[in-house]
Amino acid sequence: DGGITQSPKYLFRKEGQNVTLSCEQNLNHDAMYWYRQDPGQGLRLIYYSQIVNDFQKGDIAEGYSVSREKKESFPLTVTSAQKNPTAFYLCASSPTGLYGYTFGSGTRLTVV
Amino acid sequence: EDQVTQSPEALRLQEGESSSLNCSYTVSGLRGLFWYRQDPGKGPEFLFTLYSAGEEKEKERLKATLTKKESFLHITAPKPEDSATYLCAVHRSGGGADGLTFGKGTHLIIQP
Numbered sequence: 001d002g003g004i005t006q007s008p009k010y011l012f013r014k015e016g017q018n019v020t021l022s023c024e025q026n027l028n029h030d031a032m033y034w035y036r037q038d039p040g041q042g043l044r045l046i047y048y049s050q051i052v053n054d055f056q057k058g059d060i061a062e063g064y065s066v067s068r069e070k071k072e073s074f075p076l077t078v079t080s081a082q083k084n085p086t087a088f089y090l091c092a093s094s095p096t097g098l099y100g101y102t103f104g105s106g107t108r109l110t111v112v
Numbered sequence: 113e114d115q116v117t118q119s120p121e122a123l124r125l126q127e128g129e130s131s132s133l134n135c136s137y138t139v140s141g142l143r144g145l146f147w148y149r150q151d152p153g154k155g156p157e158f159l160f161t162l163y164s165a166g167e168e169k170e171k172e173r174l175k176a177t178l179t180k181k182e183s184f185l186h187i188t189a190p191k192p193e194d195s196a197t198y199l200c201a202v203h204r205s206g207g208g209a210d211g212l213t214f215g216k217g218t219h220l221i222i223q224p
Contacts, residue, residue, distance in 0.1 A: 004155075006155075033211055035214075040216065041216060042116070042199070042213075042214035042215050042216045042217065043156075043199070043201075043212075043214040044214075045204075045211040045212075045213075048210065048211050056210070058211060090155050090156070092155075099144075099161065100146055100158040100161050101146075101158070101212065102158065103148075103155035103156045103157075103158075104155050105154055105155050106153070106154065106155050108153075
């Protein structure tokens with residue numbers, strides 16, 4: 001079945017650590033996105049990529065980094081510079097960006 | 113700046129009691145308005161895309177409509193399994209694949 005796989009489902013980070021969240025899609029979609037969701041807030045865009053080897057900052061990119069070396073993969077690294085990383089992270093993809101996005105099941109990151 | 117405002121924030125209905133959720137938006141040149149359903153701890157599930165004022169789409173007990181300033185999600189004779197958070201989003205003004213701007217959602221509870 002085609003879809004988006006995010007891993008791990010739960011992730012715990014110690015203060016000062018970098019962690020990487022995985023996002024893989026087999027939908028052959030060109031565009032991929034990372035969103036952050038906090039209680040009582042809408043989804044906020046972190047980074048997006050329209051093609052391989054190219055990506056742009058979203059509204060809240062500080063403290064995050066991404067790469068897009070393959071069409072299928074768009075990993076997100078939460079760096080130690082992100083001061084409040086505890087949140088639910090969602091990855092999405094779209095054929096060209098003009099259609100509805102398909103979302104993964106999310107990764108819940110907690111700082112311990 | 114793109115804005116999406118959803119109301120009410122929360123809505124509790126009895127099973128079979130029809131109602132509507134509202135999504136008002138401000139964006140430069142609407143290129144698509146999206147409705148998603150999100151269950152706790154999961155990624156959003158795509159419901160509808162609306163592109164122009166006057167457009168309507170239906171799926172089971174749900175019907176989405178669009179005007180130049182807002183969209184409504186009508187729920188007819190809801191069942192407990194319709195309980196979820198419903199999210200509204202629009203394409204960001206920057207371009208077709210630049211991501212979606214989301215509202216904060218309406219948390220819907222259907223009581224048996």
